[in-house]
Amino acid sequence: MTETLYQNLNLFNGKDDGIKDHCWFLVDDQSGKIEKLGNGAAPKADHIVDLHGKYVMPGLINVHTHITFNQFTPTGDTDISQTRAVVRAIKNLRTLLKSGVTYIRSCGDIYNIDIVLSKLINAGELTKVPRIVPAGRPYSMTGGHGDMPNWGYLVDSCDEMRKAVRRGIKRGAKSIKVMATGGVMTEQDFMDDPQLSAAEMHTAVVEAHHKHLIVSAHAEGNPGIMNAIKAGVDSIEHGFYVNDQEIKLMLKHHIYLTPTLGGAWKINTYGDKTLPKWEMNKMHNAFSDLVKNLSNAWHQGVKFTLGTDAGCPYCFFWDTPLEFEIIAKKLHTSNFASLLMNLHSAQLTKLDDHYGTLEPGKYADFLVLDHDPLKDLKAVQQKDKQVYQHGKRQF
Template sequence: MEYIKAGRLIDGCGNVSENMILCIDEGKIKGILKAEQMAKEVEFIDYSDFTILPGLINAHIHAFSPCDMRAEEEQARTPLQKAYDGERFMHDLLYSGVTAARSLGSEGTSEQQLRDCINNGTVIGPDLVVCGRVITMSGGHGWSDGMQSDGVDECRKNTRILLREGADVIKIMATGGVMTKGVEPGSAQLTMEEMKVCVEEAHKAGKKTATHAQGNQGIRNALNAGIDSIEHGIYLDDEVIAQMLRQGTYLVPTLAAPKCIVDHGEGILPDYVMRKSKLVIDAHVESFKRAYAAGVKIAVGTDAGTPYNFHDKTAYELELMVKYGVAPMEAITFATHNSAECLGIEADHGTIEVGKFADLIVLEKNPLDDITALQNVNKVYKHGVLVLNR
């Protein structure tokens, strides 16, 4: 048994307490006590001057996508280079305080293989939930690495294939997007009927579903299909928000994605990427604000792997949320408890509670006073093992 003393403990459920002892054994939290309850002779790791909180969970990344390459450079990478990039990005996530993540789209079964390498200890990184390939219409958003599917029969069959290949979650493209040439973010793509069979097959297998959904009609189609999480949600209206509330659908806004492109891509990225990013950025922020004010369930994902949206910058998404009106404690809850629930891993992840993994980050500063404290992580524990020690 190992004992860790926290000067300040944020549990991921919206609670904060002081001078607490965490009892850790075999990678899990076995007890949580007030410091004065511990016998004086017991030795503990002393973080009396630090804040401890659950490891962050990034609900939307792309595990192999580099943020600083032109498209032709990215496509020219060899399989070995891609594998190296995937391992490097996993390090970036973990050492910035992310102890679990969901990767939502890469080629082939690369995500499943990376997940398995992390699970067997070959690669050091956060616990991964993966979709493998995405399901999109022919020529739709993400078609180059996705499973192009037209009609309900193809959508059903390809969902079954993805489940056979080891997908933890099924990702469906409901609309166009920014990064695919020749499609528009607001345009609906897969139909409600096509998405519904994907959702049915995933749910029969006990898996969750997520949808890339930016335009309003595509979001409606996805909700009517029974989707579990809306990724991006750029054009939300009151009717859509009300339906999300009724159905308990999660929103993963990925606020950082267009912001990083607009801030850093001018003169470097293709004109169509810049045009679409500038088109959506203001509506994106306003939709997030309305959804948050209405009480929609929100999880934190960055879309890491899109241009200049680096894998070690998950905390920047929380900074943006706070900038747009979210209280720091709520933002932390979104990135821990809520993200775990969104991914379906809440039994073991997301909060500091007895029985869950000892996935912890240690901060010198208090993120409740300044959310950017999360951008300077001092120590990271994954499954009770110290993996970063600054």
């Protein structure tokens, strides 16, 4: 067994509000886990990496991605071959990793390609990409938000949902995504359109929870958000029109919220240049409301996770670090509170025993930055940051 010592660094461990100066940590090269961490005199090691006073923080966990989507199109460009989708997905994964994302949860990908790639990653056959909690295809009613070429499983009853989810889990899904409402990217519906029923979504929750898996719900408006909460999902995705009654229930049942605010802000700000009018009308009409509603949920204590809707229009795969800054500015949060979304992502996905913070016993997934992220969230957006997975430098 050999060990590598990382020394002369300033540490944000991902959970405590402050930077620890003059730190070091020791990594087992075989397991990729941190064995010891401290400051002052460092232990001996087989290999030494001097980080020259730079800032170290945990690798990012983006819990809302669509790696098979084309971010430069209005609707994701899902009507492509499996071969093209695989090539696109691997390219997008590498972009995510270079930006600092070391783990993702997919929220629905065509052809179940996220499942296939996750298996290759776990077998060591695909490298230099983030690890994946795959969802496979999402679950949608016929004509609903997930009814796009090669994408959603179309289910129109509890029995159909039960069989589809069981098949998805058999194929290797480790997370289940359901469509509770319409959305921005589908022309034929709106954010306040309820889609899958509470009973249908509850069926998915029961099947997933039997296997200790989590369920996320695309839920932008009402009554769909309430339907998803009543169904027992683990996270609300977007939640643009979340209200006080729903916030109370989310707090009571420990339901997370993934706001994807950066993507909404970019579409609202820049989308008129390239996106169709029907798509822009939805976002322009909703944006001021969604900022107000998300701010209300944040300040009442709902736990927000780090997710960007990467792959959707203007939700670029290199933009995960921007989400911290957008959240802090638009919702008037502290830098530390914004950065805690990354820890919440680890908790939601049940990865927090091994990822999300830097401490002994956890994997050495970390970023090396020139500047202090607690003082300036732009530090995380550094383009030439160093990115490590399991103690091995990837970028």
